[in-house]
Amino acid sequence: MQQRFYTITQLTQEFAITTRTLRFYEAQGLLAPQRRGRQRLYSPADRTRLKLILRGKRLGFSLSEISEMIGMYGKAPGEAGQLRLLMEKITARRAELLEKRRDIGLTLKELDEVEAGARARMAEIGGVFEDGAASIVREEEA
Amino acid sequence: MQQRFYTITQLTQEFAITTRTLRFYEAQGLLAPQRRGRQRLYSPADRTRLKLILRGKRLGFSLSEISEMIGMYGKAPGEAGQLRLLMEKITARRAELLEKRRDIGLTLKELDEVEAGARARMAEIGGVFEDGAASIVREEEA
């Protein structure tokens, strides 16, 4: 198995972030790349973790929340009390995510309405636009 | 029609925010309650706006993004160029929201996996828990 590594700039380019960001995440304990001398070497696993972090950010979670969530992925703890705690956290997170999904649904619906209004207004005043802007192809979902 | 109003503290209690937050939103131009003397009086419309703001926050949007989105809801502009711009913004927002929804789906799936692992681990070590914690009723969706 060939352990391929990524340099810091490769990751910054792939994900459109800065080196400062990556080092900051490391300082926060979210990443822990290997070192060759002083240089950081990011493994595929590190890259995956980074993707999880960025996904969390897109969803509006704070770095500490993200840290907690990623912590769950590690492995189920051996002790019963810890397991129960983990289950509680999962339940809480799930509720939060479902709420966000409802919020998104509402917002999308409202956007549709605004768009319909705009479209009507367009028809009223200007006729049709030259390019396809008036018949946007909707990105497929899920 | 009776115009019922809300005091600032009523809103803070209903939405679990502080007066500071409400005044801050006002300073940012997100709210504009009437005044009776110096006192703020929030109309039902103001309350609705506030709900939109908080929903935006839950989804991780910044206040200026929220401001822009709420601005769309106002009314379609009369000028064609403005209309087109509006449509573009709508399209961009929609894409963003759909991405978030995909992200949520992935995260939920991962949570399910973690939960399954935890459940298995539970069965392994401790048998079943006394209360219903081991058979969580899933919140209904949408």
Next chain:
DNA sequence: ACGTCTTTTTACGTTAAAGTCAACAGAGAG
């Protein structure tokens, strides 16, 4: 070996979104 480019470390600066604190105004209860 040399100059150039990348990377690291350290330190200070910045921005958004409030929190905290102080001083004061108005309104109603006793």
Next chain:
DNA sequence: CTCTCTGTTGACTTTAACGTAAAAAGACGT
């Protein structure tokens, strides 16, 4: 009228999440 609540304004502070700058150490092509 005085006390107490609620609300207001203004100033200062805080926190998260980076940005920016400076100096030095490696890495790389020729």
